[in-house]
Amino acid sequence: MAVSPLLAIERPHLPRPGIREIFGDLGPQEIGNGLVALIFSASGPIAVILAAAAAGNLSPDQTSSWILGAFLGNGILTLILTWLYRSPQAYFWTIPGTVLAGDALTHLTFGEVIGAYLATAVLVFLLGWTGLIGRIMAVLPPTIVMAMVAGIFLRFGLDLVGAATGDPMIAIPMIVIFVAISIFPKAAAVAPPVALAAMVGTMIAIFTGQLGSGILDNGTIASPVYTAPEFSFAAMTELVIPLAITVVIVQNGQGIAVLRAAGHKPGVNLAAAASGLVSIPMALMGNVTTCLTGPTNALIVSGPNKERHYAAAMVTAVGAIAVGLFSPAFVGFMLAMPVSFIAALAGIAMLTPLKNAFVAGFSGAFSTGALVCFLVTVSEMSLLGISAPFWGIVFGCLIAWLMDPKPRKSPTDPVPPAQPAPQPETTDKQPAHDRSR
Template sequence: MTTVDEDTGAVSPTLLERPPHPRTGWRRLRRDVGVEYAANGLIGLVFSSTGPVAVILAAGAAGGLDAAELASWIFGVFVLNGVLTVAMSLAYRQPLGFAWTIPGTILVGNSLTHLSWPEVIGAFLATGGLITALGASGLVRRAMSAVPMPIVMAMVAGVFLTFGIDLVRAVASDPAIAAPMVIVFLLFGASNRLGRYVPPILGALVAGAIAVAVTGRFAPTADTAGVFASPVFTAPVFTPAALLELVIPLAITVLVVQNGQGVAVLTAAGHRPPVNVTTIACGLWSLGAACVGAVSTCLTGPTNALLTASGRRERQYTAAVCFGLCAIVFGLFAPLFVNAMTAAPAAFVATLGGLAMLRALQAAFTTAFGSSHTMGALVAFVVTAANPMFLNIGAAFWGLASGIVVSLLLERADRPARTPGNRAPAGRP
């Protein structure tokens, strides 16, 4: 195993990727941060605190969790992962945004219909241990390096396609909210003068907020959960049924589905995410998250796409730092913020997420179908976009697996022979 220092280009034979030197100090952080990057971090939080939180609430409702347990879950996925995001992004000077596995949350929601909450907590802990061991072995980085990037990005495009479709549907179903956001986004994007001072996505956010206020569509519910979130500790119970049902699928959703997307998005944006360190961090943080009743940690794909949507590559880490700090605040005040976020119309969130994801979707299509492995990429995209669910494993895994199989069978000429002196960089095919 070798790692490359971003600043010096030096190669070192180590399992754990080393952070760049010199370390990121307060003076450099203050110089690199800006309105554009702070806006991308805020958009990442808005995305994470709306639809994904709704998935947690739905999963908890399926399992009969009370308000305190749900608040503790949300506290864990925001506060703990916010701390990890800030620490890793500053250490590696890359936008490394950590969140939680949404497919895994859906899986847990299904399991809670017949498993107890302590049994699920036990599965969370076992999953964290398995992910940590796999990261320490170095196998994850080797596996990711062996997968052709066009197929990975086609899978990512299949996942991100939903955001584009939801954007179009929002404009058609709720033009009073969505249309002003799209118009402002296009105007600010087309004008160099306007876009220099206000990022287009921030303009869309403000326009949407004004539209919601003018139409009187902001409808918060009665707040009965308080203001501050308090962690709830649940003693784990380890049963063969829960371990067999959840551990392997949860690990797959973290390592293949979520981290695969995150690494692919960051690599396409010109970064070199530390795959092994990221995997180990996801495992260790999953152990901590399990203690407060939160699902496993992952390097999220959609949020990192938002964090790298614009700006200079070497300054994009500040967007992740802003996202992480906002996530910590959101987690501490989870009951209050969840009530506010869920009070906005669905079209507001769909339009904001769709506009923010357009560049990432464009880049995914360009990488997937711009060179080799196009048949495997096409199959990966179609299968992922079709959104099948088999063996309690989501579409992204099956899209990636089917694309690789098809490419191995039909596109042998696109797989270049590798020699010990001609290896692809970590995280690249």
């Protein structure tokens, strides 16, 4: 991706798609992957927002406004940047940052937390605008970053096993239909396995009476609620630095790694600048700082045709805008679904991204550092209010520097060409240049 001589923000390197191209690239696989990514974002992560809102005793209107901003603002940002760059880049909110906000709301006012959101947004924007975050990310070994991604994604695989043993009536049929369709590539190209698994799980939940009640208790259409920010020293010291690190290193880092592994060229500085800029108006609606999400992008790029991944991201973006506008009804429906359905769906959808993260994280240099990064990330430890993935990178890089052999090359040797990120396996018969996740 070319870099502007005036700014550090990476410029588009692909032509923008026209309306006909977009609809031409919208096949069943892209629609299915885009919708599954949306369902993922509107299920488990929503529960984190609801828990944080409950910790701060926020009103239903404030909570609804928070969710409206999370989906509407990020959906618009995802749609615009995906179209401009013709490349998938789904933006949503930081889940670890939401947890931090929930803890802070137990002793800070919502206005103070929003003030910290605004300060974080400005800091994240400046890190991207000046190009500083790009220079930092450039020195991080990609294997260690992917080991962090593997540690984050691991819980989805474990939750799938838990769902299969804890609620086999829902989880087992979803797994069976996913495997049955996946082993026939031609059938999978027409009927995406993950989408079919979601349909099967939904029907079972409805027919067995496991769908909860009260779906429309909080209304149908959301409306924004403005909360005036308060800038307090306590909130700034507690939230700004941990939130900024979480967004630019942990969240954006895994999003960048996932997209690169799929053969795309996401802009590191762009991701930070966009995250910070859009977070400013969204903060006034109560929304935590946005980020280039890892799991959602992994679901979007799980299709075999790299050139059509952007269409799947657009499906997710349009769906997110709709969810934002009708967030009370949609969130009510998702929360009414059994927990085992959400765990099974996310686990099935994340199988390929999880495999790819392990392959990319442990098939190159600095393997000891990658292992330490993985273990620290899985431990879910927290230091200084910063979550485990960041410390996984810190300790992983430290151990890699101390213990792993350093790549060597003779001064007379020619500089080798840049190696592409490991590409996932595919069962279709597409040409090699089309093979990606």
